[in-house]
Amino acid sequence: MISDTMLPDIKKKVEDFNNPIFQRYLKSEMQQRYVCPICDLPNPDFTQLHKHMNICHKDHVDNPAVKEALDPLSGVKKILIDKTDGELITMGKFFGERITSEHNQHVLLNIIGKTGMGKSNAAMRIGEEVARYIATVKGGDPEDYFNITNIAIMRLDSIIPIIEDLDQKRFNIIVLDDIGASYSARDFNKAVNKNMNKVFQTFRDTNTMLIMTMPDSFLIDKVGRRLAHYQIEITDARHNEGISVGKLFEVIEQYRRGGQPHYHFVIYNGIKYPRIVFQRASAKLASDYEAKRSAIRKTLQVEAIANIRDADAEALEGIEKKEKIPKHIQIAEKVRVKISEDPDISIQKMSIELATSRDTVRNAKQYLKDNGLL
Structure with missing residues (x-):
């Protein structure tokens, strides 16, 4: 981008400074200044100028200078004036x-x-x-x-x-x-x-x-x-x-x-x-688009709800697994019954009858003692 302060040096270095072709190039490379045509307030960019005009100078929207300042293509149009075959491309x-x-x-x-x-x-x-x-x-x-x-x-x-x-x-x-x-x-x-x-x-x-x-x-x-x-x-x-x-x-x-x-x-x-x-x-295409987007949005919404429910179910299943009751506590009552029926029953015999390991039976027996149930 070329700023106003650079122009004197450019003029010294370019012999054919006023050549129409060079001037056209210069205009296309010039850094645009976004100055309010009403109060001369400089703005950092085009969007800020548009906001400033709509907030501070609403009553001047019909002013030709304001219309030109707010035209997004004003800079391009100024350059096109210099071209004999100038036409705004679509x-x-x-x-x-x-x-x-x-x-x-x-x-x-x-x-x-x-x-x-x-x-x-x-x-x-x-x-x-x-x-x-x-x-x-x-x-x-x-x-x-x-x-x-x-x-x-x-x-x-x-x-x-x-x-x-x-x-x-x-x-x-x-x-x-x-x-x-x-x-x-x-x-x-x-x-x-x-x-x-x-x-x-x-x-x-x-x-x-x-x-x-x-x-x-x-x-x-x-x-x-x-x-x-x-x-x-x-x-x-x-x-x-x-x-x-x-x-x-x-x-x-x-x-x-x-x-x-x-x-x-x-x-x-x-x-x-x-x-x-x-x-x-066009109104027809916009209407058809909204109808199509609405139908797809409903489908995605149903899918999203189903995915959330599935994820929630998986999370609950994971929690249940984490909170699963240890095996020795599950069989503790059965161990108590067998001991009450036969105080001399061995751990090995109980493990066979309950189809579990001796360590599990031993832990169940200790659990019963710790809780005053044996």
Whole structure:
């Protein structure tokens, strides 16, 4: 990032400082300043500026300067003004161009964010936009490439019906929503985990786009993380405006550094995109999604209750085993009866008749004496 204080030195060192191409690059690398247009208060980041404006200057929301300051893409739009072919790229075109290109490509995208930030909505919105782009390029209806049946929710095994006939389809968008924990669980069938990684690697042949949503990328298998091409981090949810704001990164693996992944802002047509904005998914898809998620949630709830009960039963069984009455105490009454019937009976004879060891009989006899029963 380049700050204002660095500009004088840059101007001295760069001969063609005013060259339009260099100026465009300079603007894309400039460190943004998040200053309130009403009170000139500097803020550490864009999210803090948004909170400050909504708390301190609610009455100025219609002010053009405020609208521009709160536009997540204002910095990108300013750079586009300088380009004769400037056009704000959409997620549909960005990802659609890759999987419909002549180079037989596919896309694996991870979407990360806290609960309630709009991860699922972002995944569905991207799926719809990419499907619309594919339909314009390859023909057919957008629903041919993405619909509610292409979304697997919370359970990894729910992807099986989606991928069973994947070889018969091309350019499909698949969403694995909130199944990161299931995917990484240590007690999950290792064969399933291994085969899922194989499936991921075959998506290229069908030009498939896979979108996975999760609270954090560590929740998925490391192979799934390394295979990802892009990652979106949801940073802000504006429910009253019907949008979510995030950062889009291209995941680049540095093979010279042991395969360590590096995350870079996406650059398209010479423009760096530090932020992206998601509007709500279509009403029909959102409604179908909620119904499907609700049904799966009920199933998981029943399974969770059953698992808790089983675990509780196992715990009680363990306690009972720990509290089991010693054998010599169990036979103490029988030993007392035999001694009362035959005071001269030997320990060996009692052990044979009671089918137990002599030590157990001896301990039972001592137990009776200690408790005044013999």
